[in-house]
Amino acid sequence: MNISNRIMDMKFSEIRKLIPFANEAKEKGIKVYHLNIGQPDVETPEEFFKAVNNYKGKTLKYENSQGIMDLIETIVKYYKGIDIDFDKEDIYITNGASEGILFSLMTICDYGDEIIVPEPYYTNYNNIATLAGVNIKSFRTYREDGFHLKSKEDIVSIIGKNTKAILISNPGNPTGVVYSKEEVRLLADIAKEHNLYILADEVYREFIYDGLEYTSFMSMKDILDRVILIDSISKRYSACGARIGMIASKNKEVSHQFLKLCQSRLSVSTLDQVGATNLINVPKEYFTKVNKEYEKRRNILFEGLMSIPGISCEKPSGAFYIIVKLPVKESEHFAKWLLTDFTYHNKTVMITPAAGFYATNGLGKDEVRLSYCINSDDLKEALIILNKGLEEYNKIF
């Protein structure tokens, strides 16, 4: 039977490729520290569960395709609190930011159109773009620069006649980069000069360290008709399983079209939307506390890494990821070996080879992406194991 070219063009997740080996290790009784995941270990605020438990409906009916109005109203309020002005009709609830990215691409691109993305980037962008029939072109950013934008020329040089948008995650996954106001301005100018949209993936907006100021693309008032904001409660409220995201645009022509896509999948889960609606009542201190915790973990991980011989990386300022160059030739081989052939006191670590985050063949082969979604004590232990693993691996290979 036929299998479509579209599905054959899609790839299985690079990030999840090593999971069977981790599972085998666990079955053997080995403790695996997960430095590979972007799933926060922080508890989802109780406000979410309270609202779900208090749900009085007797039937789980289809909700509005746009999303439950109470939820949209709370989102408008949330944005008001950070000086972003949206009307209710600008906002569409999606099944996570993931569906929001797909809907954005389908709304602004035709088959064969292109978007440009800084490399390395969140690997799921590839499959989502393939689903939408869109090609990704990437411009490089470098570990040595902390993955900040290199130059306007680099970016502009890959814009072609079919380029429709710049897709950018700020703060960045997998890099942890937080773009400065000047960088956001630069991309806004490029978008204006080349008639492009900005698909602003700001799902990590709250995860900013070192007292840095965060600049949303929504603060660039002269390009608001070009910005599609992609957002989610997954990371903000440690609610990845709720699958509540959203897309929003001040460009009414664009946002109105989102409705067709939302209608095509009828609606988003009622109970998840009900829970998400009550997240507006999470006290501000929640973010301060969570942020402090991640900043502490970032410091532990970064300092620990710096003390391991042969490792190089820059201190990231946001999200909860870091790209690290290891003293190995093939980080994928090393990552697998850690799970299949190595233990230290019956423990090991799981890391993500970084090559999957690069579009250019050959890049990232000696790099890994580490996340700091595990607690400080586990992080310290994981660093010891990683160090031991590198020592032993380099004796063998």
Ligand SMILES: Cc1ncc(COP(=O)(O)O)c(C=O)c1O
């Ligand atoms: C940059 C980025 N965008 C979007 C997503 C997807 O988020 P959601 O869980 O809301 O679909 C992720 C998830 O890791 C991400 O890292």
